Amino acid sequence: MKYVIGTLSCLLLCLYNYAQDTSGVNEVATGLRADGKIYVVVAVVVTILLGLVIYLISLDRKISRLEKQGT
Amino acid sequence: MRRYWWKILSIALLLYAFTAGFFIVVPDIGNLQHSIRNLFFHVPMWFGQFTLISVSVVYSILFLRKQDMRYDIYANEFARTGIVFGVLGLITGAIWATYTWGAPWNNDPKQLGAAIALLIYLAYFVLRNSMTDIDKKGRVAAVYNIFAYCMYIPLIFVLPRLVESLHPGGKGVEGNPGLGGEDLDPTMRMVFWPAVLGWTLLGVWITTLRLRVRLIEEKKLSVIR
Numbered sequence: 697m698k699y700v701i702g703t704l705s706c707l708l709l710c711l712y713n714y715a716q717d718t719s720g721v722n723e724v725a726t727g728l729r730a731d732g733k734i735y736v737v738v739a740v741v742v743t744i745l746l747g748l749v750i751y752l753i754s755l756d757r758k759i760s761r762l763e764k765q766g767t
Numbered sequence: 768m769r770r771y772w773w774k775i776l777s778i779a780l781l782l783y784a785f786t787a788g789f790f791i792v793v794p795d796i797g798n799l800q801h802s803i804r805n806l807f808f809h810v811p812m813w814f815g816q817f818t819l820i821s822v823s824v825v826y827s828i829l830f831l832r833k834q835d836m837r838y839d840i841y842a843n844e845f846a847r848t849g850i851v852f853g854v855l856g857l858i859t860g861a862i863w864a865t866y867t868w869g870a871p872w873n874n875d876p877k878q879l880g881a882a883i884a885l886l887i888y889l890a891y892f893v894l895r896n897s898m899t900d901i902d903k904k905g906r907v908a909a910v911y912n913i914f915a916y917c918m919y920i921p922l923i924f925v926l927p928r929l930v931e932s933l934h935p936g937g938k939g940v941e942g943n944p945g946l947g948g949e950d951l952d953p954t955m956r957m958v959f960w961p962a963v964l965g966w967t968l969l970g971v972w973i974t975t976l977r978l979r980v981r982l983i984e985e986k987k988l989s990v991i992r
Contacts (some may be wrong), residue, residue, distance in 0.1 A: 745785050745854045749778050752972060756774075759979045 780965030787958045794952050798867055806951075807958050808941050809859045815966030817923075819974065820888070822917040828908035833834050835862065839905035840981050842912055848974045852966075853885050868933045877934035880922035887915045887922075918929060927981035 728735040796803060823845035830838035860878065861871040872878060895908035905977035928936045951959060 698839055718934075730860060734789055736787055741785050741789075742782065745781060752976070753774075756972075759976060759983075762983055 771970055777965050777968030778974060781969060784808070784958055784962035784965055788962070791958060792953055793857040793955060802863060802866055803955075805859070805863050806955060807962050809863060809890065811959060811962035811966045812852055812859070813856045814963040815970045816849050816856055817847035818967045819852065819970045820916060820919065822971075823849060824912055824966045830905060830909045834902075834905075836901070836905060836985075837982075839909065840985070841978065842909065843892075843895065844974050844981060846888060846912060846938055847977065848970050850885065850892075851973075852970060853881070853888070857881055857885065873933060874933045875934060876930050876937070877923075877927040880927050884915075884919045884922045887918050891915050894969075910965045954971075 725733075726729075728739065779874050784807050788804055793801070793803050823842045826838045826845065828840035829835075830842060857878075860881070864873060864875075864878070867869045868875070890909055891908065895904060898904040898907060925936055931937055
């Protein structure tokens with residue numbers, strides 16, 4: 697259930713993105729569209745980094761649990 | 768908190784590098800344009816890689832002196848993370864080279880040196896895993912690891928700087944950065960060095976995770992026996 701809700705909320709966010717996209721190219725570039733959309737790249741890179749870090753933290757905790765079981 | 772502050776520091780430094788690396792104003796040099804920002808990602812990762820294999824060789828020496836199996840496992844795992852960073856460094860270098868040197872692989876001395884050094888390190892794992900006798904395995908692996916490290920330094924740091932190379936530091940480019948050649952732009956230095964520390968700490972973190980798994984495995988094996 698947790699995952700279903702998570703997936704659905706992600707999908708909703710995607711729809712929100714599509715809704716934003718109809719604005720067209722000629723409009724003034726604001727927010728993440730400023731400066732040649734470089735902020736989009738920053739967002740992608742930071743997301744990847746954070747994803748990897750969260751994965752590392754979960755591994756770390758899992759191993760800590762295993763270590764406790766061993767002793 | 769006392770035990771994991773450095774992990775938080777690593778995340779903070781990398782986040783800083785991954786955002787400031789895009790925002791700060793960089794100098795316009797040659798045909799690099801914005802790809803000069805790779806200096807905040809590709810180069811610090813190599814620096815972290817070098818730190819990891821240096822730690823690995825220290826543990827190999829410690830193992831030869833004290834014959835504690837723990838040191839052999841430490842050396843093995845630090846070298847393993849070093850290889851991962853090295854392969855990523857070679858790939859990112861090839862991507863960067865495509866757009867600045869014209870092709871992903873130019874048979875440049877720096878690229879050849881890095882590739883040979885990585886192959887020498889891969890042989891370390893082949894050699895270590897090919898032996899079943901635990902004592903012999905540790906000793907031969909430790910001696911080979913020291914040899915691999917001694918080959919790594921001339922291949923990466925010395926030879927590419929003695930000959931013509933497209934990579935910074937080559938003969939006739941702008942002088943040896945290791946011997947006070949042309950200095951790094953001061954604003955770029957503000958991002959570069961934190962990134963080096965961040966990558967190094969991340970590498971140590973990954974290594975400690977693998978080490979803890981290895982130690983749990985070793986304990987289990989000794990119980991079974």
